[in-house]
Amino acid sequence: MAKIRKKVPEGTQILLWAQSAGRCQFRGCGEHLFQDYLTLKFAKFGELAHIIGASEDGPRGGGESERYEIDPANIIMLCSKHHSLIDKKEHVATYTVELLREMKAEHENHVRDLLDSKRNQTSVVVFTCPIKSQPVNIEDEGVINAILPNYADSAAHAWHRISVQNFRYTQADWESAKSDIDYEVEILHKKQKSGVKNHVSIFGIGPIPLLFYYGLRFSDTLPGEVYHARRAADGKGNFTWENPDAEPVNYKLETIVQKKGSKVLLLMALSDYLAEDKYQNLVDDEYSIYHITIDNPHPGFVKNKNHVKGFTDKFREALNLIQLENGKDCVIDVFAAVPAAVAIAAGRTILPTKDPQIFIYEIVTGEKIALY
Secondary structure, eight states: OOOOOOOOOHHHHHHHHHHHTTBOOSTTTOOBSSBOTTTOOBOOOOEEEESSOSSTTSTTOOTTTTTTTTOGGGEEEEOHHHHHHHHSGGGTTTSOHHHHHHHHHHHHHHHHHHHHSOOOEEEEEEEEOOBTTBOOOOOHHHHHHHHTTSEESSOGGGSEEEEOOSOOOOHHHHHHHHHHHHHHHHHHHHHHHTTOOOOEEEEEESOHHHHHHHHHHHTTTSOEEEOOOEEOTTSSEEOSOSOTTOOOOOOEEEEEEOOSSSEEEEEEESSSOOOHHHHGGGOOTTOEEEEEEOSSOOTTOOOSHHHHHHHHHHHHHHHHHHHHHHOTTOEEEEEEEOOHHHHHHHHHHOOTTTSOEEEEEOTTTOOEEEOO
């Protein structure tokens, strides 16, 4: 007569759901176990999988099967796909008791670390604008992962979103996009003026002049953090810092040409080299030219938030030096090959009441856009 399997008590099931936070505990999966992504319908999709088999002749079963049959330490919460995978005869040797215990402990420790750590609310602001007619997208999941251990002060549908469509680089497009930025960021400034102390998490991808303007509108009066976009192995946008412990970046400020006059060109060669042939048509003999660069400029040089902070410090140094050497009435044209996060952070560094007038070149069209 076949052995009747014991039912896992309801209290134990609740404990297992809580420990897993409703996610598949298979390493690298983390699938939601309460909602179908295709239909967005809610249901209970999680399955209770035994580490040591529930019966002696089951996957990973043996003499201890009956003893641990309803022990919560012996049950791992999985999606149906990974439950089936670990129990298939041809894969049991791969998914051993030891490995599954590791996965379960690893997942539960991760959930515990997130929930036990100090967490603060943050207002999420997302700016997107097509680049060279190519649409850009910032996925909600990437944002949520980036701001951890903090959490958004509203559901994703209520985040502050600035989504520019059909951008054709005309003057009307520039002004319309700037107006969209003004509207959304002003909401945050009004909250702060009313006494609401809110931290902001700033995400953005778009043409460089608009990213500078986006950062400028935040200024440094709203406490917050700018997040850096990078391409993950799965092809999706990723905003988590690649290496928090990476060595500092050595930013170099150089004077290429010094003239007596009010015309200034500031080159920012961080994600690419800016040789003379790239900017010679932008200047005449009256321009002073300054240069902020790094060794071996390339798009992936930003590894952590300190790399962004290091640049803004050097940018502030450059603005102060330019004004000292060229007078407070000089006009600065910025030609920048920089990552999006650096452009936004640079905008936050600018002080319109103190700094000279600044224009940002758009590489696609060759025109320059006034910041203020």
